Amino acid sequence: MAVGNYRKAQVLKSEFLTPNMKRIVLTGKDLASFPEGFEAGYVKLLFTKQGRVLREDEAFAQLANNNIMMRTYTVRAFDKQAQQLTIDFALHEKEGAIAPASDWAKTAQLGDEIIVGGPGKTIGVDHRADWFLLVGDMTALPAISCYLESLPACAHGRAVIEVTSSEDIQDLNKPSGIEVIWRVNTTPGKNSPLLDTVKDIDWQQGDVFVWCACEFDTMKVLRRWFKKEKGLEKEQMYVSSYWKLDCTEEEHKAEKLADLNLPN
Numbered sequence: 357m358a359v360g361n362y363r364k365a366q367v368l369k370s371e372f373l374t375p376n377m378k379r380i381v382l383t384g385k386d387l388a389s390f391p392e393g394f395e396a397g398y399v400k401l402l403f404t405k406q407g408r409v410l411r412e413d414e415a416f417a418q419l420a421n422n423n424i425m426m427r428t429y430t431v432r433a434f435d436k437q438a439q440q441l442t443i444d445f446a447l448h449e450k451e452g453a454i455a456p457a458s459d460w461a462k463t464a465q466l467g468d469e470i471i472v473g474g475p476g477k478t479i480g481v482d483h484r485a486d487w488f489l490l491v492g493d494m495t496a497l498p499a500i501s502c503y504l505e506s507l508p509a510c511a512h513g514r515a516v517i518e519v520t521s522s523e524d525i526q527d528l529n530k531p532s533g534i535e536v537i538w539r540v541n542t543t544p545g546k547n548s549p550l551l552d553t554v555k556d557i558d559w560q561q562g563d564v565f566v567w568c569a570c571e572f573d574t575m576k577v578l579r580r581w582f583k584k585e586k587g588l589e590k591e592q593m594y595v596s597s598y599w600k601l602d603c604t605e606e607e608h609k610a611e612k613l614a615d616l617n618l619p620n
Contacts, residue, residue, distance in 0.1 A: 361475075362402070363387060364412050367468040368440060370461075374524040376494060378445045378461050379432070382472065387439040395433060396480065396502035399443070400426040400473035403456040410471050427457035427605055428598075430498040431475055441472070444501075446494040448544065479594040481507065486562025488513035488534065491550055491578065493541075494520060495598040496569035503567060504530040513560070516553050518570070520544055545601030548574040551581060559586070566593035572600035572611055 363386035372378050402410040433442040445461035481503045490500050512533030518541050525538050539549040575597040582588045600608040
């Protein structure tokens with residue numbers, strides 16, 4: 357396909373990293389034009405509004421009829437030479453609702469095709485900081501993993517990560533000076549332990565850089581705390597939401613846009 361920023365790819369590998377995290381490695385000749393250096397950035401996976409993977413032979417007709425929806429996922433890794441794109445999916449259930457990307461990832465098999473849009477960048481971690489605080493739930497774990505791998509070996513700080521079960525805890529490649537604090541929440545989006553855990557952290561000396569991504573309402577609480585209680589300025593943090601409880605991605609996007617126009 358390789359038209360504009362849309363590329364056709366096929367599943368090369370599909371494996372469960374943990375019970376609620378599945379890794380899909382995509383390949384295909386279209387990925388020859390996929391740019392390097394977008395780890396922790398995002399791609400868009402294309403589906404019909406009925407929740408079915410968009411096929412190459414119908415793509416233009418469905419696009420013309422506005423019968424598509426996109427789901428956003430983090431670029432976990434990309435190997436230009438091998439033309440392999442790795443995406444880690446935080447699996448979830450949506451009772452009575454369409455969860456196209458999660459449902460597709462659960463059953464993805466060798467050779468299955470999907471159309472990938474992008475990539476797009478995200479704001480990274482400022483390596484000039486004296487110490488680092490990374491915070492997120494399972495949807496942010498792929499990005500946090502990328503950032504931990506990119507930090508200088510001498511970096512120190514904390515990473516606070518919420519997972520759905522203790523079996524979802526992963527071994528992460530990180531500097532020895534970064535402590536990872538895992539918290540289990542069996543009801544993602546409700547009763548998040550992230551704020552209480554962050555409050556208990558000993559604030560270190562020097563300038564901090566905070567990177568935080570999680571559910572929308574949890575994000576707003578954390579953002580307010582970083583600003584009001586710790587006095588962090590905009591340039592010292594990246595705080596965003598990757599999803600909103602009981603909302604589609606389209607509804608979540610509308611909420612984020614409205615939030616941008618509100619005083620925080």
